[in-house]
Every structure is written in structure tokens, then in C-alpha cells.
Amino acid sequence: MNKEKRLEILTRLRDANPHPTTELNFSSPFELLVAVTLSAQATDVGVNKATDRLFPVANTPQKIYDLGVEGLKEYIKTIGLFNAKAENVHKMCRILLDKHDGEVPENREALEALPGVGRKTANVVLNTAFGWPTIAVDTHIFRVSNRTKFAMGKNVDQVEDKLLKVVPKEFKLDVHHWLILHGRYTCVARKPRCGSCIIEDLCEFKDKTE
Structure with missing residues (x-):
């Protein structure tokens, strides 16, 4: 995909959603x-x-740590893998209290050292909480980037590297949110909704749907 197409895609996504954010x-x-x-x-x-x-009950490292692992599980047991996640979040809270004065560090290395936190999670926190121009590549962004030919790669790291290279500075802060929302609601996995897509004419996916 050429530079002009990418710029037009980003411009349309921005025009449709000027101030995107996470749905969490x-x-x-x-x-x-x-x-x-x-x-x-x-x-x-x-x-x-x-x-x-x-x-509303516990929203600080100290309060969640005080719940204990079993107490935390009661709140998150409806979420997949809740046992492992409860262990990780509880350990994370202890580390935040011991090493970071109970604050979330604005530092990639420190974030990725926390239990249950990988590069993608660190990118989301740095981008959405601290305003860094990071791009967290999940399954939606990986699919949209490859399917449209916007930024192709064999794995999430390759796609992230390509996006960081081809996305102009003015779009970097928000492109993560535009692509994830586009993949979640329009460019869906099984049957993309090409007929209602605002970038259909620019997309280089060959098997477009009605």
C-alpha cells in the first residue's frame, strides 16, 4: 500500500472518530x-x-492487595482465566507498593516487569494513560493491518514495527484505537462488513463482501 492511501485511510478514520479511546x-x-x-x-x-x-470497593494497589487473592477472585470470576489473573494482579499490587510507591510507572521496562504485563499491555497503558505514541497490536489490529495491506507482518511485533514506520506522527497517538475499533465492528474476522466500511475503496483486500 502506498503512502497516499495510508494517509487517506487515517484521515477518514480520524474524521469519523476524532477523539477515540479504549472501551475499558x-x-x-x-x-x-x-x-x-x-x-x-x-x-x-x-x-x-x-x-x-x-x-468501587478496591481501586488502588493497597486496597486490591488487602482483598487477597481469594477476595479478588470473587469480583473477577466471570472473566476467563480468572484464577491466574487474580494471582498476577495481586502480585502486581505488591510490587507497585514495594517498588513504585503505589503508583503505575510511566516506564516500559518497569511495566513489563510486572506479573501478567507484556508488551501489548504496556503499550496500552503508556498510550492511553500517559499519552505516549505507542501502538499496541492485538488480534484485531493484526488482522486489519494485514487484510487491508496497510502494514503487513507475520507476527504482532512485525506489524507493530511496520505501523510505527508508516504512520505519520500526527496520527500515532490514536491509530491504535482507530484500528482496534475498525476490527471490532467493521473489519470483523469471519465476514468483514465491507459494504458499510468507510475505507472500502482504499483497502487492498481481494475478497471483499457485499
Whole structure:
């Protein structure tokens, strides 16, 4: 895909949604970190149902740590892999208290050192909580980037590297959200909704649907 097409795609996505953000409910960097950690192999809707119960009771590292692993499980047991996630979040809270004064570090290395936090989660937190121009590549973004030919790669790291190279600076902060929402609601996995897609004429996917 050429530079002009990419620019037009980004411009249309921005015009349609000038101020995109995550669909996870949060009101602090810590709440976002917990929500993103819980969202692995789960839907944002499912995570929100759990955190809407959890956060009014415990929304700081100390309060969640004080719940204990079993107490935390009671709030997140509707989410997939909740046993492992409860262990990770509880350990994460202890580390935040011991090493970071109970604050979420604005630092990639420190974030990725936390239990249950990988590059994708760190990218989301740095982007959405701290305004870094990072691009977290999940299954939606991986699919959209490859299917449209916007930024092709054999794995998420390759797609992230390509996106960082081809997305102009003015779009970098929000492109993660545009692509994930496009993949979630329009360029869906099994049968993309090409007929209602605002970038259909620019997309280089060969098997477009009606």
C-alpha cells in the first residue's frame, strides 16, 4: 500500500472518530492497568462488568492487595482465566507498593516487569494513560493491518514495527484505537462488513463482501 492511501485511510478514520479511546472503563492509570491485564482472552464488555463491581470497593494497589487473592477472585470470576489473573494482579499490587510507591510507572521496562504485563499491555497503558505514541497490536489490529495491506507482518511485533514506520506522527497517538475499533465492528474476522466500511475503496483486500 502506498503512502497516499495510508494517509487517506487515517484521515477518514480520524474524521469519523476524532477523539477515540479504549472501551475499558477506568478513571486512573492503575484502574486501566488492572483492566487491560484482565482483558487478555476476554471481552472489554466482560471486563467492565467485573471492574464495575471491583473498582468501587478496591481501586488502588493497597486496597486490591488487602482483598487477597481469594477476595479478588470473587469480583473477577466471570472473566476467563480468572484464577491466574487474580494471582498476577495481586502480585502486581505488591510490587507497585514495594517498588513504585503505589503508583503505575510511566516506564516500559518497569511495566513489563510486572506479573501478567507484556508488551501489548504496556503499550496500552503508556498510550492511553500517559499519552505516549505507542501502538499496541492485538488480534484485531493484526488482522486489519494485514487484510487491508496497510502494514503487513507475520507476527504482532512485525506489524507493530511496520505501523510505527508508516504512520505519520500526527496520527500515532490514536491509530491504535482507530484500528482496534475498525476490527471490532467493521473489519470483523469471519465476514468483514465491507459494504458499510468507510475505507472500502482504499483497502487492498481481494475478497471483499457485499
